[in-house]
Amino acid sequence: xxxTASRPERPGYVPPVFGDSPEGTHVWQRVPYDPxxxxxxxxxxxxxxxxxxxxxxxxxxxxxxxxxxGCPVAHSDRYGGMWVPITHDTVHEIAYxxxxxxxxxxxxxxxxxxxxxxxxxxxxxxxxxxxxxFHGVAxxxxxxxxAPKVIEPWEPKVRELCVSLLDRxxxxxxxxxxxxxxxxxxxxxxxxxxxxxxxxxxxxxELFRKFVHDTLERIAEEPGTxxxxxxxxxxxxxxxxxxxxxxxxxxTSYLMGVEIEGVEMNDDIVGGMIILLLIAGIDTTWxxxxxxxxxxxxxxxxxxxxxDDPEVMAFAVEEFLRAYAPVTxxxxxxxDHDFHGCPMKQDDWVLLPFPAANRDPLKFEDADSxxxxxxxxxxxxxxxxxxxxxxxxxARLELRVAxxxxxxxxxxxxxxxxxxxxxxxxxxxxxxxVRILDVAG
Amino acid sequence: xxxxLDSEKCQGHNRCYALAPELFDVDDYxxxxxxxxxxxxxxxxxxxxxxxxxxxxxxxxxxxx
Numbered sequence: 001x002x003x004t005a006s007r008p009e010r011p012g013y014v015p016p017v018f019g020d021s022p023e024g025t026h027v028w029q030r031v032p033y034d035p036x037x038x039x040x041x042x043x044x045x046x047x048x049x050x051x052x053x054x055x056x057x058x059x060x061x062x063x064x065x066x067x068x069x070g071c072p073v074a075h076s077d078r079y080g081g082m083w084v085p086i087t088h089d090t091v092h093e094i095a096y097x098x099x100x101x102x103x104x105x106x107x108x109x110x111x112x113x114x115x116x117x118x119x120x121x122x123x124x125x126x127x128x129x130x131x132x133x134f135h136g137v138a139x140x141x142x143x144x145x146x147a148p149k150v151i152e153p154w155e156p157k158v159r160e161l162c163v164s165l166l167d168r169x170x171x172x173x174x175x176x177x178x179x180x181x182x183x184x185x186x187x188x189x190x191x192x193x194x195x196x197x198x199x200x201x202x203x204x205x206e207l208f209r210k211f212v213h214d215t216l217e218r219i220a221e222e223p224g225t226x227x228x229x230x231x232x233x234x235x236x237x238x239x240x241x242x243x244x245x246x247x248x249x250x251x252t253s254y255l256m257g258v259e260i261e262g263v264e265m266n267d268d269i270v271g272g273m274i275i276l277l278l279i280a281g282i283d284t285t286w287x288x289x290x291x292x293x294x295x296x297x298x299x300x301x302x303x304x305x306x307x308d309d310p311e312v313m314a315f316a317v318e319e320f321l322r323a324y325a326p327v328t329x330x331x332x333x334x335x336d337h338d339f340h341g342c343p344m345k346q347d348d349w350v351l352l353p354f355p356a357a358n359r360d361p362l363k364f365e366d367a368d369s370x371x372x373x374x375x376x377x378x379x380x381x382x383x384x385x386x387x388x389x390x391x392x393x394x395a396r397l398e399l400r401v402a403x404x405x406x407x408x409x410x411x412x413x414x415x416x417x418x419x420x421x422x423x424x425x426x427x428x429x430x431x432x433x434v435r436i437l438d439v440a441g
Numbered sequence: 442x443x444x445x446l447d448s449e450k451c452q453g454h455n456r457c458y459a460l461a462p463e464l465f466d467v468d469d470y471x472x473x474x475x476x477x478x479x480x481x482x483x484x485x486x487x488x489x490x491x492x493x494x495x496x497x498x499x500x501x502x503x504x505x506x
Contacts, residue, residue: 143470148455314459318495376494384497388452393471 031080033110038078045069048076048084050108050328050351056421060368063356073342079108082349083333083342088360088380090340091352094331095384100339101331101350102131103387107425108330108349125276126269128387135386141258141265142273142390145251151393154193158398161192162405172439178416181297181406182290182432189402190285193394194277199250200239207235212283236271236278251277277391284326285395287428288381289402291324295370296407297415297434302372306407315373317400322379323370325355328425329383354380355427412437443504444489446475450500460495461488473500 041052044062049055055062063086066074074084085091094101105112106128127138144150165188169179179185191205211232243252255270296303305312329352337344344350358379361367365376382389389395416435422428444464446457453471457464463485466474481489481503493501 140470143453147469147471148458148467318456375491378495378497378499380497382454382497385452388454393455 029112031110031112033077033079035078035110045071045074046076047078048074048082048351049078050084050353051424053421053423056423056427057419059355059427060359063353063359064368067360073340075342079110079349080112080347081345082108082351083339083344084351084353086353086356086360088357088363091354091357091380092384094339094350095352095380095387098131098135098386100334100337100344102334103129103135103331104131105129105332105349106330108351112332112347112349125272125279127273127390128276128280129272132386137260138269138273139386139390141255141260145254146390146393148393151397154197154394155397155401157196158189158193158401159405161189162402165189166405166409172410172436174436174438177436178433179436180432181293181434182286182429185406186289186293186402186428186432187283187286187430189289189398190282190395193398194281197251198239198274198277199243199248199252204235208278208282211235212279232275232278233271236274237267239274240267240270280389281391281394283422283426283428284389285391285398287326287422287426288321288324288395288399290429290432291326291427292320292399292403293406293434294415294419294429294432295320295324296403297413297432299370300412300414302370303407303412305372306403307411310404312373313400313404315375315377317396317403318377318379319370319372319374320399320403321381321396322358322364322374322377324428325358325379325381326426326428327381327383327389328353328355328427329387330425351425352383354383357384409440410436410438411440442481442486442489442506443479444475444477444481444493445479445502445504446473447500447502448472450498452498452500454497456495456497457492457501461485461492464489465492 038047038049040054041047041049044066066086072085072087072090074086076082076084085094127135127142130138162185165185169184171177172179187209188205191208195202195205195208214232239252240256243256247253252274255265255273258265296306302316306316331350331352333344333346333348333350335346358364358381359367363378382392382395413434413436415433417433418431419429419433420431422430446465451473453467453473455467455471455473457473458467464476464481466476468474489503493503
């Protein structure tokens, strides 16, 4: 338990609960699901599985076919029971309903945390895994570090990084040279930026990519066997210790110094927030960059428009985010709930596919077309409601600069082989071979 | 034309500040702040429409005269 002796005594004052969670909230429960009993998905209406490797490459077609078949909410018995709303209205409604849907777990897997009857003040990676009211407290601590005017000054560093990655590709012979825009370019950008912000050692970037893979892609493995998760916890703890011994001006030191009601956060909460920043910003942004470059490889007319009219970029970035939104979140049903006729039971998973909401023809004109200068674009790539992506300003900056520098360096390029897509809730190309057709002199 | 910002709905997506910085600012938490007291000058009306049409939370309303 936290020592309460130093807390101010005030009438009606209820100290925020952090550091110590109610008993049982960290217990990891195995859900009754064995992937071996199921096999590949045959019908996404009744047997939806976003982690089927066949899903991400064709996800927009899956959503369209569900919609055309009159199915606004798909279902699956996998993962102990899972619902998948695919219209903008249903996704929006669930994102806003924190009474029936808890964020205690936001990545669907074969394990789910804790007894849902208990409150979720913190979760493992606050505030993404927090519900109100603690969510608001944790979020306000992080928001100033990612506010637009704090992120803007990072632009030169992001640009320098992108240029150096392009330089590192070496000599390019137009028409012959093939580079991997995901492996050699996109995946390095968010890793390097968040590492610099947190003040972690440069040589650890490879390690971060492994952590991300363990957290987001190995979801069908037994809880407790993903040794990478323990490694991640230990690694973060070591970094916090290092910052304690060698204080410096970075995000880690900022978080360690933050106080709530005069009380510093303990290492568990600081560590949880760092895990969130490390995991949430990496393959999400790298997926957005990769998908955007994948689109341009196949649409030279859009590429040319960006070169001819740089002012279009502000709209193009949002259209990339709409059409190729990388992030699907998840919730757990907090209590039995009839959702428009869907009998949702406590502990059922609910996927929140913001990318599907972004292609809802009821909300977007010509929803399945990419319109490079789309003027009306209320896309939900960064989520809706209280859990709006806290790093959205940083993600936009990285996406815009990464695309700007790539299209400038390589005014023409095309796909040069098989694209390998990610598996799971974060959608984007993991291997993206492109042939360079022209290089800036 | 008048523009209205619902601060309760704003979640800090930052679209309005990016598209119409003459009409919207953001505070230290990234929340939108309206810079005009409702009336939008003629030369900024297109930007006001754009800000409203790009707010994911439907927090901005434009009332045409």
